[in-house]
Amino acid sequence: MTEDARDEVDLLVAAWRAERPDLDVEPLQVLSRVSRLAKHLDRARRAAFAEHDLEPWEFDVLTALRRAGKPYELSPGALLRATLVTSGTMTNRIDRLAQAGLVRRRPDPEDRRGVLVSLTETGLARVDAAFDDLLRRERELLSGLGPADQRTLASLLRTLLTPFDSPL
Amino acid sequence: MTEDARDEVDLLVAAWRAERPDLDVEPLQVLSRVSRLAKHLDRARRAAFAEHDLEPWEFDVLTALRRAGKPYELSPGALLRATLVTSGTMTNRIDRLAQAGLVRRRPDPEDRRGVLVSLTETGLARVDAAFDDLLRRERELLSGLGPADQRTLASLLRTLLTPFDSPL
DNA sequence: GAGAGATATCTCGATGTCAAGACAGTACAC
DNA sequence: GTGTACTGTCTTGACATCGAGATATCTCTC
Known part of the structure; x- marks a missing residue:
C-alpha cells in the first residue's frame, strides 16, 4: 500500500476515499495528474511566449x-x-x-x-x-x-x- | 530507433525534425501527449456532466x-x-x-x-x-x-x- | 481605542471563445 | 448546362473568464 500522501493528488484521492468509500477512485491517480500537469504546462508556455510578445x-x-x-x-x-x-x-x-x-x-x-x-x-x-x-x-x-x-x-x-x- | 509513426504526436515530432533539425524536440514526446490527453479528458468530462445537466x-x-x-x-x-x-x-x-x-x-x-x-x-x-x-x-x-x-x-x-x- | 494595513467579497469593463447561420463559390449528377 | 448539395470563410450574439478596483470588516500595533 502506498499510504503516504506525496502530492496534492494523493490528498485529493484520500479526501474522496473518506467521503465516498463506496467508489473506486483509482482513475484519478492518473487522470487528475494529467489535468494538473497540463495546467502547469500551459503556464510555462504562457511564460515562454510572453518573452517574445x-x-x-x-x-x-x-x-x-x-x-x-x-x-x-x-x-x-x-x-x-x-x-x-x-x-x-x-x-x-x-x-x-x-x-x-x-x-x-x-x-x-x-x-x-x-x-x-x-x-x-x-x-x-x-x-x-x-x-x-x-x-x-x-x-x-x-x-x-x-x-x-x-x-x-x-x-x-x-x-x-x-x-x-x-x-x- | 522508433521510426514508425504511431500517433499524431509522432507525426508532429517528425514534422519538427524535418523543419528544425537543429533542435532537440524530444520533450514534445511527453508534453504534447499530456496536453492532448488533457484535452480529450476535458471532452469526456463535459460529456459526463451533460448527462446530469x-x-x-x-x-x-x-x-x-x-x-x-x-x-x-x-x-x-x-x-x-x-x-x-x-x-x-x-x-x-x-x-x-x-x-x-x-x-x-x-x-x-x-x-x-x-x-x-x-x-x-x-x-x-x-x-x-x-x-x-x-x-x-x-x-x-x-x-x-x-x-x-x-x-x-x-x-x-x-x-x-x-x-x-x-x-x- | 484609533489608525494602518490586511482580508473577504463583489462590481465592472475588456477579451477570447463558441455555436449558429449567412454568403459566395465549387462539384457532381442528370 | 442546370439544380442540388457541399465547402470555405466570415459575421453575429451570448457567455465565462480575468484583472483592476471598490467597499466593508477584521487585526494588530501603539
Whole structure:
C-alpha cells in the first residue's frame, strides 16, 4: 500500500476515499495528474511566449504555419483543423495576427472562395525564437526524469491516445 | 530507433525534425501527449456532466464542497483556492449555482465580511451522480492499460508534479 | 481605542471563445 | 448546362473568464 500522501493528488484521492468509500477512485491517480500537469504546462508556455510578445493562441497558429515548411502557407480551414478551434475563432485570430504583421492573407488563386495565410519574415523569426524558448522550459519541466523514464512515460501516454487518433 | 509513426504526436515530432533539425524536440514526446490527453479528458468530462445537466465549472465548485464533507460548506475564498479561479469568477459562479438551486449562500456568523456557501440536497445528489458517471468514463479511457502500467504512469506523473506542490 | 494595513467579497469593463447561420463559390449528377 | 448539395470563410450574439478596483470588516500595533 502506498499510504503516504506525496502530492496534492494523493490528498485529493484520500479526501474522496473518506467521503465516498463506496467508489473506486483509482482513475484519478492518473487522470487528475494529467489535468494538473497540463495546467502547469500551459503556464510555462504562457511564460515562454510572453518573452517574445506572443500569446499562446498566436503561437499555435504560427507554429502550424511553420511546420508546414516553405512557403509557410496554409488555408484558414487547414489551420483550424490543426489547432482545433472553430472557424469564427480562426477568422478572429488571423485578423489580429495580420494586424500585428506576423501573417499575410491573400486570395487563393485556385479557389475563389478561399484564402491563403502565410508567415511574414517577422512571424517566422518570432515563432522560431519562441519555440526554442519553449523547448528549453519543457526540458526543465522534465528534468526530474531520466531519459529511460521519459521514454516509458511517452509510450504509456501514446497507448492512451491511440484510440483518439484517426477518428475526428 | 522508433521510426514508425504511431500517433499524431509522432507525426508532429517528425514534422519538427524535418523543419528544425537543429533542435532537440524530444520533450514534445511527453508534453504534447499530456496536453492532448488533457484535452480529450476535458471532452469526456463535459460529456459526463451533460448527462446530469451540469457544466464543468459547476461540477468543479460542487465537488469542492462535496469533498469538504458535512455540512458541505466552504467560504468563497476557500472555493477559489480549490478551483484556481479569480474572485470575480467565483462570485459569478456562486450566483448562478444559487439561482439553479444547487448551493445556498448565508452570511458567516463569525466574520461579517464573509459568506458561507453550502450544497443543497439537490446539489449533493447531482454531484454524486455526476461523479459516479465521470469515474466510469475515466475507467474506460484508461482501459488500454493494465493495473501495473497505470501505477507506473501515476508514479511518473507524480514525479513531474511534485516540484509544483507546495509553492503557489 | 484609533489608525494602518490586511482580508473577504463583489462590481465592472475588456477579451477570447463558441455555436449558429449567412454568403459566395465549387462539384457532381442528370 | 442546370439544380442540388457541399465547402470555405466570415459575421453575429451570448457567455465565462480575468484583472483592476471598490467597499466593508477584521487585526494588530501603539
